[in-house]
Amino acid sequence: MSYYHSSYGPPKRRNKSLRNAMWLFFIIILLIGGGLGYFAYGVIYKPNVWTLDGEDVEIRIPTDAGFDDVKQILYKKGLIVHRKNFEWVAGIKNYASLVKPGNYSISNGLSNNELINMLRSGNQTPIKLIFNNVTDVADLASRVSRQIEADSTKIVEYAYSREFSEISGLDSLHITNVFIPNTYEFYWNTTAKGFVLRMFEEYEKFWNGRRTELAAEVGLSVNEVIVLASIVEKETQKNSEKATIAGVYMNRLHRKWLLQADPTLLFALNDKSIRRVLNVHKTIDSPYNTYKYLGLPPGPICMPSISSIDAVLNYEKTDYLFFCAKDDLSGYHAFAKSIKQHNRNAKKYQQALNKLKIYK
Secondary structure, rough: OOOOOOOOOOOOHHHHHHHHHHHHHHHHHHHHHHHHHHHHHHHHHOEEOOOHHOEEEEEEEEOOOOHHHHHHHHHHHOOOOOOHHHHHHHHHHHHHHOOOOOEEEEEOEEHHHHHHHHHOOOOOEEEEEOOOEEHHHHHHHHHOEEEEEEEOHHHHHHHOHHHHHHHHOOOOOOHHOOOOOOEEOOOOOOHHHHHHHHHHHHHHOOOOOHHHHHHHHHHHOOHHHHHHHHHHHHHHOOHHHHHHHHHHHHHHHHOOOOOOHHHHHHHHHOOOOOOOOOOOHHOOOOOOOOOOOOOOOOOOOEEOHHHHHHHHOOOOOOOEEEEEEEEOOOOOEEEEOHHHHHHHHHHHHHHHHHHOOOOO
């Protein structure tokens, strides 16, 4: 008689033990994997952005910025709760090679995944670019460069470049025509060239249609309308009387009188300290001296507002030939049909200046 003997027990028992061990190992792996998965899910999808009072925060990523630059921008503003988690997800999503410049609005409660997807897709928030009361291109460029990334010097250079002159068909005296004061939406990382070309598009839209027809009806070219509007702009800040002042100048043009516009004289003198125009100022030899030369000056003396442009296109038809500032110094003007009446108005205004000891 023979007996089967083994220290490992019968085959069925051994197989059952092996299966139990495998199941236990499998369960352990599932638990570990589940734990890691839960951790990874939290790192990727749970909120990791905090903003003060829950308000959106704008960040600006410069052109040519790298991932280290982005991190410093985010960290400096205290937007990221767990920095290592953010950097880990950024690495998984290869954000370092997909950094895009721009102005981004960061919301409270964003996850790492949402934040990185927005940044690497270039889904930036446009900014409201505003300019008004601008004299020339250099002044404009200085203001614009404080609102978008474009360099002020490059804006001026491209505006006066041969390339843009050929595109716009405007000479250096009328290049300011392109820039119509208003509020525009721009991407923050717009280049200098991109800004100027966009403004030319806006200029063409502005003059495409009824305004061009009105210019022809009043007997002026677009350039002439803008030149006269620039004078009106400098004469008054009161929109309610702009059309009346434009009408006075149109009456003088029709009669072939000298415009005798003080703002053109001040532009020629280029002295911002002058508060009172004197006879000695009227002797300057400049094509912008409308006390000396007939007609409109060769170019605009500022970038006129839309209200001033429309005031010229819709000028008030009156018999007024003169006007001067009111002696109450309200900023409004007294209008006159005769030189006698005008001289009385002017004397009152001069006396008001004398009382304030404004002599020059």
